[in-house]
Amino acid sequence: MKNNKKTTVLPYLLILPTFVFVCIFTIYPTIASFVGSFYQHRLNVPRYREPVFNGLGNYRDIFASADFRMILQNTFVYVLALVPLTILAALFFALWLKNKRFARLRIAIFHPTILPMVSAATIWIFFLTPDYGLFNQFLRLFGYSGAENWISNPNLALMALVLVGFWKEAGFYMIYYLAGVQNLPEDVYEALKLEGAGPLTVFFRFTLPLLRRTTLFVTTVAVIGAFRAIDHVIVMTSGGPSGTSTLLLYQLWKVRFENLNIGQASTITVILVMVLLLFTISNFLLNEKRGEK
Amino acid sequence: MIETGLKRKIFSTLTMGIGILIALLWSMPLIWALIASLRPLNEPFTRGQVWFGSGLSLANYARAFSLAPFGLYFRNTVFLVLMILSVQLVTSSMAGFAFAFYSFKGEKILFTLILTQMMIPTVALLVPNFQTIRVMGLYDTIPAMAIPFWGSAFGTFLLRQSFLGIPRDYGDAAMVDGCKWYQVLWHVYLPMAVPSMIAFSISTVNWHWNSLLWPMIVTQSDNARPLTAGLARFTQLGEIGAQWGLMSAATLIVALPLLILFLVFQKRFMEGYMNSGLK
Numbered sequence: 001m002k003n004n005k006k007t008t009v010l011p012y013l014l015i016l017p018t019f020v021f022v023c024i025f026t027i028y029p030t031i032a033s034f035v036g037s038f039y040q041h042r043l044n045v046p047r048y049r050e051p052v053f054n055g056l057g058n059y060r061d062i063f064a065s066a067d068f069r070m071i072l073q074n075t076f077v078y079v080l081a082l083v084p085l086t087i088l089a090a091l092f093f094a095l096w097l098k099n100k101r102f103a104r105l106r107i108a109i110f111h112p113t114i115l116p117m118v119s120a121a122t123i124w125i126f127f128l129t130p131d132y133g134l135f136n137q138f139l140r141l142f143g144y145s146g147a148e149n150w151i152s153n154p155n156l157a158l159m160a161l162v163l164v165g166f167w168k169e170a171g172f173y174m175i176y177y178l179a180g181v182q183n184l185p186e187d188v189y190e191a192l193k194l195e196g197a198g199p200l201t202v203f204f205r206f207t208l209p210l211l212r213r214t215t216l217f218v219t220t221v222a223v224i225g226a227f228r229a230i231d232h233v234i235v236m237t238s239g240g241p242s243g244t245s246t247l248l249l250y251q252l253w254k255v256r257f258e259n260l261n262i263g264q265a266s267t268i269t270v271i272l273v274m275v276l277l278l279f280t281i282s283n284f285l286l287n288e289k290r291g292e293k
Numbered sequence: 294m295i296e297t298g299l300k301r302k303i304f305s306t307l308t309m310g311i312g313i314l315i316a317l318l319w320s321m322p323l324i325w326a327l328i329a330s331l332r333p334l335n336e337p338f339t340r341g342q343v344w345f346g347s348g349l350s351l352a353n354y355a356r357a358f359s360l361a362p363f364g365l366y367f368r369n370t371v372f373l374v375l376m377i378l379s380v381q382l383v384t385s386s387m388a389g390f391a392f393a394f395y396s397f398k399g400e401k402i403l404f405t406l407i408l409t410q411m412m413i414p415t416v417a418l419l420v421p422n423f424q425t426i427r428v429m430g431l432y433d434t435i436p437a438m439a440i441p442f443w444g445s446a447f448g449t450f451l452l453r454q455s456f457l458g459i460p461r462d463y464g465d466a467a468m469v470d471g472c473k474w475y476q477v478l479w480h481v482y483l484p485m486a487v488p489s490m491i492a493f494s495i496s497t498v499n500w501h502w503n504s505l506l507w508p509m510i511v512t513q514s515d516n517a518r519p520l521t522a523g524l525a526r527f528t529q530l531g532e533i534g535a536q537w538g539l540m541s542a543a544t545l546i547v548a549l550p551l552l553i554l555f556l557v558f559q560k561r562f563m564e565g566y567m568n569s570g571l572k
Contacts, residue, residue, distance in 0.1 A: 014390060018446075033418065111555065114552055114555045114562075115548045119548040126329075269419075276414075
């Protein structure tokens, strides 16, 4: 029950500081990016140093560019490869390590969360070095004899980023599943055991549906996180070779600070924001709908 | 019966054994970095020669400190993190309290507007935000890295949730006794929300200690640059090349402070993150 007596100005004042910062650094810039995306604005072209209205020109240019389509594709491949892989591993680790006797092992799986991505990526550059790099040596144990220089191989650079993201984040999402697993009703499992239900039946018929809320939450966080991934791109690949590991946010940064093309950078911002909002809102609606049943 | 007992024992040993193996493999990057950073300077890495060198030495750390002002970067990171955390705790507990304790016109809209910050990452809006920082005259200062995060949707959300779990009567009783809102918040609500405050603090400190892009965009001098941006620059110094011992030392200088805190307070850390999930 809420306090329904006279409304005063006080609650607004309490919210004000938070609201002001959200307005300045989230709401205003979102709107400014929309507006900016309709202008030609390039700091290195005298004619366009001041913004000139360009209608949908930026959008036309960007979608006509094969490079940009590749970057969009890279980003979706990155998200679609990383998120399911990470979530599956997180769930697997949580179910395996839920018992108290594994508490120490959980620390090992979780610790990459604490490392800065810059540090993690720097170490991984070494692991992925051709010849003496440890990751290749490890793969050779299993008979791997393929390409060794992951970072400068156009077919593998993006996968190298997925690999590092996977290693860094699986332990983080494991924590949420551990919290979810602890809330599962013990007695149901006891009953299932007595009835002789196999582990696969238990997993698919009970564990997975009962963890649906956790999965939804983790998926949302993981997808937003994957779209904003950039640190390992900067440290490991610089988006190369020839753009094959460039992700959307990295491109946005490059267009703004290397090409000094503010109009186009705003357009990319709008695309990124739209993708994120579409995803979050549809996810939310889907959840609401299912929750009603 | 004996047979199932034996089976269970084998199973439990097996899961532990494989678990330890996976945990070891998972920690390999960190273990390797620790060992490699202790090699003597300039010993080349070749196949089979990537772990211990001819002896243990701290020379790589000394070299890293002489090539870049990591002490200064460390100070900047600490300032940055404290500047964000202290303000966020104040703004978020005020906003969380308002949303949990009062009902007022436009409450839902205001809450939704604040939550957009969780959907649209601040770094994605780097084009206009960089401009704002410029206009504010803050470029290349520590506040430039901190101010965009002074309002926190996540903090507001988390503390609101936690305040909603506190029986209303407590607050009402205090109000009837003539307490001001800040006394109610300070003496009644905050003490009961300590686990959430800790959870939030841990995630904020971790997040901003490790962030790279925004600090890199708004700083250009060593006086403002934090550890992460310093390391990114360091790895790109031409003279460093494939000196992996030196690289790992620099990497660990950046990562170790938080990592040590984590190992000391691991239970707190992990529980903190568990508490910050949805309830």
